[in-house]
Amino acid sequence: MFNQVAQDVHTLHGQVSQEGTEVEMSEYLSRFSLEAVGRTALGYSFGPLDVHGTDYSLALKEFGPTLVKLHLWRPILPWLKWLFPLSVLRAAASVFPWKVVRHMQAISDNVYQTSREVLRKKGEAIKQGDAAVRQEIGEGKDLISILLRQNILGLEGERLTEDDILGQMSLLLLAATDTTSASITRVVQLLAENPKVQETLRHEILEATTHAGRTLFDLDYDAFAKLPYLEAVVRESLRMYPVFYMANRVSDEDALLPLSEPITGTDGKPIHELFIPAGTTIWLNMLGSNRDPAIWAPDAHEWKPERWLAPLPASVADARTPSVFANMSTFAAGPRSCIGYNYALAEMRIAIAHLVLAFKFTPSDKEIVWKLGGIVSPSVRGSDSMKPEFPVVMSRV
Ligand code: HEM
Structure with missing residues (x-):
């Protein structure tokens, strides 16, 4: 499924000349991650990747930065919910004399309405029977179709309410989209800044595909995970630049x-x-924790994919850092760790492989700064845009 979505990188070809064109990649990569989770988790397509700026994708993108502005006020929310009915809170929020509150309400309405629309269409397909489900993206094997079917079969009292399912859908979309797209964006930036690494990576992917008489579509999940240099680039980027x-x-x-x-x-x-x-x-x-020199070696503050090609220092295992992946804290640990980390890794490997085979990346003249919001997001220095921005110069390979 990721491979199918990643195939859409070719929609970028039209925008990129042989010699190099500056492309705003942030919007595109956000759409890529949204489409990936849409198809796999919701069995729903948000449309072609080159159609940007839908209200929905903008709402998802602005959720994190807006939430951070409200952070100090969040602890009073449960009290407000306890004291006033939802209808009163809604009416008050829509006239509240602080733009951020009204903006958050618009974002949350948008995410809720879109999830509701997806759920309504899925419910209808399931009611119409197997043939209608098979017409769907992923043939009804997506997470929400499975949840809905189980809900129909489940015992009274064990079923999730519509609001529960909508809540799960919104959480998944919010947790899966900007986290992964920001991580892919970071890798593209690092590759643009490190041409040698980019060249070595392209060489490895060419060896595994074109030179072996295959295409990226012949590689499955395991084959992508077994490309050592790609894996080293992904791991080192996640270690140095955790989005949370x-x-x-x-x-x-x-x-x-x-x-x-x-x-x-x-x-x-x-x-x-x-x-x-x-x-x-x-x-x-x-x-x-990810950059602690006592754990990762004195050069822990440097981005060096090669560190993953040799055994890591014993101090990494000895530190017993709570972790679900590669001894790093990027996906947290324990019962509230990231449930989508394997998904994110697969999406990153596949997106990067497709991008590197199709394009060469070099830095733009504009300086990229990463803003510390709820999750880090890229921006051009001096810009006051709320949206993530990542211009990069691309040439066709
Ligand atoms: C590189 C990409 C990603 C990173 C770095 C990341 C990292 C994290 C972290 C650190 C947490 C814990 C947050 C906290 O405790 O405050 C978390 C939670 C979560 N993540 Fe991810 N995540 C990524 C991608 C994804 C994807 C692709 C999905 C879904 C397909 C996903 C689903 C979730 C969910 C549902 C939670 C909440 C779990 C809970 O509260 O029990 N994440 N993620």
Whole structure:
């Protein structure tokens, strides 16, 4: 499925000359990630990738930056919901004298209405029977079709309400789209800045495809994961540039947190563990852990895909960093870790392979800065746009 979506990179060919054209890739890569999750998780297509700026994709993109502006006020939301009916809160939000609140309401209405429309169409197809489902993208094997079928078969009392399903759909779309597209954008930027790495990567992919008489469409999930240099580029980019640089957790009970290195107290004595009372919010510094020289080697702050081609230092395993992937914190760990990390990895490998085979990337004259919102997102220095921006010069290979 990713391969099919990635095939649409060819829609970019029309915009790119042989010698090099500056292309705004951010919008395009967001649409790519949205289309990938649309087809695989929802069994729904949001349309051709070169149709940009639909209200829906803009709403998803602006969700993170807008949410960050409201961050301080979030703790009062449960209280407001408890005190007032939803209709009163809606009416109040629509006249609230702060633009950010009204904007958040418009975003959330848009995501909700789109999810509802997708759900309505899926419900109808399932009611019409197998033939109608087979007409659908993915033939009804997507997550929401499976959930809906189980819901129909499930026992009374075990079924999810429509609002539950809509909530799951919106969460999936929000969690899957900008995270993965920002990570792919970062890889494209790093490849543009490191022509040697880009060339080595293209060479590896050509060896596995054209030179072996195959195309990228002949490679399956395992084959993509077994391209060592591609894997090294993906891992090193996720290590150095996790899109969620911090996450928080609240301790359920009193606990002692052991420290990897002792810190010195105000009395001059070393402290080896911290007492964490129940209810304490703890911020996890994922970026810091991924770049800790004591764990990853003194050159931990450098982007070096080659580090993954040799055995990693013993300190990486010894650190026992809570992790679901490659000893890094990028996808968090434990019961609230990322449920889509394998999906994200597959999407990244396939998108990057298609892009590198089709285009050469060089940096644009415009300086790219990454803004720390809910997730990091690219922007041009000096621009006040709310939307992510990533101009890059592309030439056809
Ligand atoms: C490179 C891309 C991605 C990164 C770096 C990433 C990272 C993360 C992180 C760090 C969390 C935990 C957030 C927190 O605790 O505050 C998370 C949660 C989550 N992710 Fe991802 N993610 C990515 C892609 C995806 C994709 C593609 C999907 C779905 C297909 C997905 C689905 C989710 C969901 C549903 C959660 C919430 C889990 C829960 O709260 O129980 N993510 N992700």
